[in-house]
Amino acid sequence: MINYKELLQHITTLIFDYDGVLTDGTVLTTENGDQLRTGYVRDGYALHLAIKNGYNVAIISGGTSHSIVKRCETLNMTDVFIGIGNKIETFQNYLKEKNARAEQVLYMGDDIPDYHVMKMAGLPACPADAAEEIKSISKYISHYKGGHGCVRDIIEQIMKIQGKWMNEDAFEW
Numbered sequence: 001m002i003n004y005k006e007l008l009q010h011i012t013t014l015i016f017d018y019d020g021v022l023t024d025g026t027v028l029t030t031e032n033g034d035q036l037r038t039g040y041v042r043d044g045y046a047l048h049l050a051i052k053n054g055y056n057v058a059i060i061s062g063g064t065s066h067s068i069v070k071r072c073e074t075l076n077m078t079d080v081f082i083g084i085g086n087k088i089e090t091f092q093n094y095l096k097e098k099n100a101r102a103e104q105v106l107y108m109g110d111d112i113p114d115y116h117v118m119k120m121a122g123l124p125a126c127p128a129d130a131a132e133e134i135k136s137i138s139k140y141i142s143h144y145k146g147g148h149g150c151v152r153d154i155i156e157q158i159m160k161i162q163g164k165w166m167n168e169d170a171f172e173w
Helices: 004-008 041-052 066-074 087-098 112-120 132-137 150-161
Strands: 013-016 056-060 079-081 105-108 123-126
Touching (some): 004 123, 004 150, 013 087, 013 150, 041 056, 041 150, 056 087, 066 079, 079 087, 087 112, 105 150, 112 123, 112 132, 123 132
Parallel strands (some): 013 105, 056 079
């Protein structure tokens, strides 16, 4: 079996589920229906730095709250797909649009709706608190939980192995 670190060298595209990966999965709903989530600022920094360094970065989420889009906009993320029932179709269309191959893709998910699309990615990964079914197909399981640094963890590893982590882009937002 190939070590996941060998796969990191070839990653050009980073795709993440949102709830349970960039958040701890908790959704608070206000009286007027707004959904509130919390995220980890270091995950956000890593996403922003990956974009600055030319990686394709996307969110594919079944969640429908526009708060997801708003958070991603602050990180300069433009490839945000919410309310997605069929993640496979969105995944395939995104790869075609970005001229990327599945083996160049890291996909990090945490629950059953991510299962089939993760099996298509070159490097399926998950947070420490992912569903057991997702852990069983992941080539990398972060030591960090969703919403608590798992995204930073894997992005940092990819960028370090590719020599892009502590470059000049790293010191400014």
